[in-house]
Structure formats: C-alpha cells, structure tokens
Amino acid sequence: MSEQIVLPAPADFHVHVRQGKMCELVTPQVAKGGVRTAYVMPNLVPPLTSTDAVLSYKAELERLDPSIQWLMTLYLHPDVNPEEIRKAAKAGISGVKSYPRGVTTNSNSGIEDYGVYYPVFKAMEEEGLVLNLHGEVPSDPEKNISILNAEVHFLTHLKKLAHDFPKLRIVLEHATTSNAIEAVSSLPSNVACSITAHHLYLTIDEVAPQPHHFCKPLAKEPKDRKALQDAIKSGNPKFFLGSDSAPHPLGSKVPGVQEDGSVSACAAGVYTSPILIPLVATLLESFGALDKLEGFVSTHGRKFYGVPAIEGKELTLRRTGNAEGEGIVRGTLKGEGVEVLPFWTGKKLEWEIVN
Template identity: 75%
Template structure:
C-alpha cells in the first residue's frame, strides 16, 4: 500500500477528543472535521465536569450548533452524582459512555474518583444499558509507593484486570495507552476490553517530550520500547486497538512558562493538540513504520465496531499524497490561540475536499 498515492477511508472516527468550552471551543470544534473526522467521542472534563444528562445534552446541542456535520458522541464524568438512575436516563438520551478520571492525574480531574468499588452499581447499570466505560489508565502519584507519572499507567493495570473480571459484559476502553505492559494486558483480557492509541504517542518518546512543552501530555510518552509496542499493536491489525486522539488544546499562555502570583513560574498544561491535522498525520505516521495498510481499521472500522456506530453514507474521506504540506505554527481564534502538534513540520498526506 506504500506505493499508492490516494486512499479512501469510510468515515474516520476519533474515539477520544477534547473540545473544551468558551472561546477555545469556538476555535477548535471546526478543526475536528477539518482534520478528517466524521464521528467524535467527546470527553466530559469541563469546568464544572459534565455529571448530569441534562448538562451533557446542553453541551451536545452547543457542539451541533457549531458544527452540525460532525456526529458528536457524548460521555458523562464518573462522579458521585452519576447514579444507576442517571445512567438509565443518560442511555435513553443517547449518551454513549462514562469517563473515569482518577483524582488529580490530568486536566480538570480534581473531581475524579479514588475508589472504583463504590461505583459497582453504576457499572452494573452500564452493563444493562450497553454503555461504554472509558478509563484514564493512571493512578495518582504517591512518593511513599514510588508512583510517579513515569509508572502510573503500569500501576493502574491491576484495576483494569479487576474491572474486566467483575464486569464481563461491560465494554471497557483503556484510553491512550503508552506502555508495552498496557498493550500486553489488553491483549490478555477478553473481547469486552479495547484500547485507544493516540497519534502523538506513536511518535513521541520521553526524550522528545523533555525539551518541548507542546509535547507534554498525560499520560506521558515513555521509552522507545513502549512506542514500538504501540506501533506493533497498530501494525498487527488487532481490532482491540483504534484511534482515540486525546487531542487536547490549551492556550499558548498555558503551555509557555510565565509567572503566577508570588513570582513563581506557572506550570505547563498537559495536552497535545492534533485535531486539525489528525487523519493526514496518522497516515504519515503509519506509513513511517510500515503500517499504512492498517489505516482504515485504526481510524474507522475497529472503533466503530466496538462502539456499535456504523459509518454513514456519504462520509468517506479521500487522502492524496503530497510534498511539503506544512503544519501551521499557530491557530488563532477570538481571544485565544493554540499551537498544533508537529507545528512547522511536513505531512506526507492531505485531505482532498
């Protein structure tokens, strides 16, 4: 397939995307379809988090008003407000899943959970309703147990195994895997467990994150052997693995060092922004490690099959080979701006309008 100059894909889908709120939302929502995505699975970690069906539906209506061409699939934020009754209400309203964030591990996760067992009645209701449980696969850092952002994913895998065992009919997605151990664990577990892999984790390692704040995300990119395991998972064509970009825009002021009250340097926000270039970027990356023939499965059919979201007619995407298609250095909207991943670098593929 590496010799072809044109590819047609059936309705690419991104099963993990952040589109924020306020001016940033207005800027980035059109970028989702611009990057080739027809169906977007939206994360609920807003301020405040989306813990009720009514709040999720209001947000979905806002996104549909901004871009009615995109199919917006919605999620609830796992929280004490999310009860079995709320799950049943959400299911009737067409909400697709529930996202779990361990407390404090990433952007807007201060309301995240600390104990999964208290939510077992919620997970049983989700099994009955056919909703998907999406897991941010890290545990909070703990110096006494030598847990840090470098090994937080490995420590989470025991929770994944336990949930998969206790809820064999619940569809579970380990989000944005970054380690070889995560890939091995997903492969060992039954077919109700799947895994998203981001575009940026197919490229980054810890060496390329350290000097570049726009490469900093959570979970953190790991070692070359871990990147290789992610690439091999895609290259295998195993349907357990599919695209969830975790595209997460932050204003440039949140990524670049500044000063906060008291004169201390401000922290760097965690997030990599890939939406505007997503499908051409994925094609470029897969071709670089000999997996271009797996593009359709990775960006469309595997995820759609797991989520039971068939492609709609007329939503095919055509790519053509290109030379010198440079990624813009910055994208500006009303009152905000964001730097995309691979800014200033060349893509090998572009979308044919």
C-alpha cells in the same frame, strides 16, 4: 506505492473540544482534520455529571459544527448513579469517563475508589454504555508511583473491572506502555484500547525539552512506542484511534514567571485535531503500517462502539507534493482572545485531505 486512499468515515474516539471561546475556535477543526465521528470528553468546568448538562453541551457542539456526529459521555462522579445511567442511555449518551482524582486536566472531581461505583457499572453493563478509563493512578512518593509508572500501576484495576463486569465494554484510553498493550491483548473481547497519534511518535526524550509535547499520560520509552506501533501493525481490532487532542491556550503550555515570582505549571495536552487523519497516515506509513490505516481510524473503533460508518462521509487522502513548503504544518490557530499551537508545527505531512 499508493498515491490516494479512501477511508470510510474516520472516527476519533477521544477528543477534547473544551468550552467558551476555546470551544468556538477548536470545534470546527475536528472536521478539518478528517474526522466524521467524534467521541467527546466530559472534563469541563464544572464536569458533565448529568444527562441534561451533556445534552446541552452536545447542542452547542452541533450548533458550532453540525457536520460531525458527536458522541457524548458522562463524567464518573458521586452524582452519577444507576438512575442517571438509565436516563443517559435513553438520551443516547454513549459512555462514562473515569478520571482518577488529580491525574490530568480538570480531574479534581475524579474518583478514588472504583468499588463504590459497582452499582453504576452494573447499570452501564445492562444499558450498553461504554466505560472509558483514564489509565493512571495518582502519584504517591511513598509507593514510588510517579507519572512514569502510573499507567503500569493502574493495570490491576483494569483487570479487576474486566473480570467483575464481563459484559461491560471497557476502553483503556490513550495507552503509552508495552505493559498496557500486553494487558489489553490478554483480556477478553469486552476490553479495548485507544491509541493517540502523538504517542506513536513521541518518547520521553522528545517531551523533556518541549512543553508542547507534555501530556498525560506522559510518552514513555522507545520500547513502549514500538509496542503501540506493533499493536497497530498486528491489525488487532482491540486497538483504534482516540486522539486525546487537547487544546490549551498558548500561554498555558509555556511556563512563565508570575507576578508573585512563582513559575506557572505547563498544562498537559497535545493538540492534533486540525491535522489528525493526515498525521496518522504519515505516522503509520513511517513504521510500515499504512495498510492498517482504515482499520485503525474507522473500522475497529466503530465496531467496538457499535457506530456504523456514515454513508457518503468517506474521506479521501492524497500524497503531498515535493514543492517547497507543501505539506508543512503552519503555526498557531487564533480565535477571539485565544491561541493554540497544533502538534507537528513546522514538520511535513506526507498526506493531505482531498475532500
């Protein structure tokens, strides 16, 4: 049994680091979780719909932690046209994130019709930018679409985009269903899929009683979780780590009664950055896939995105000991006026970072 693992520069190809005081608190936690390259989401307020806004945000992240290779994205929006795509490509922006309107945090500016963006997708295809798809459709009671089946209904859009743009690299983000795994596996090599750490553990039964487990897309049934696990066990390079680590203030995760008597909604997001790579190692080992760890957290995603591992940025993990309290994830992180609770708090990690 391995007691130590050396990984070539782990990468997280989907992370939220927010803005303001929250950004200051959580940005340094990305490196503390073992990540060397981070692919940053653009759903700020307002969303990052221009190259200049993205570059300004990147400069702020580099100020907060210059040790991380920050890869940046635009938010798909009417302001993003083919000219902006070409400008973004020249500036080194890596991709464009698509959010269907209203399906998750800060998605009110999201899209309703992919067809109107075909000129943008064509420019992305020509410039080599990646299209990152939040793979859900909005709920629609008349069509019996809810957060439980929104991902399944989205897959027709994925298949059409893959067919219409065969040279466009497309990532279905944070898959949660066996249907999504089957769809991505069946599509050509220009289509890949990110998988989060928390969806490798959670099912709907763990989400229902625990607001800190609530996220979009929602964790599904045990058979769906097994499909995610089996995708990793297969070693298929289409599947790689995108944590969707999404911090929210503690008060936003625990619904409470407002002054007017209404009850606040629970924010969607699970926060894994501070423990990410040890958590992934712990989870993969739990379902017999520890030998696939390097491919999942580094090799596969880097190859798809064309981002080689950084020399000298290897990460070493070792097993945690059995002394009381060793490997236990501890409580909240606190910053100036903000507090967040990491996933796995109170549970034991089987692996820890050496360097």
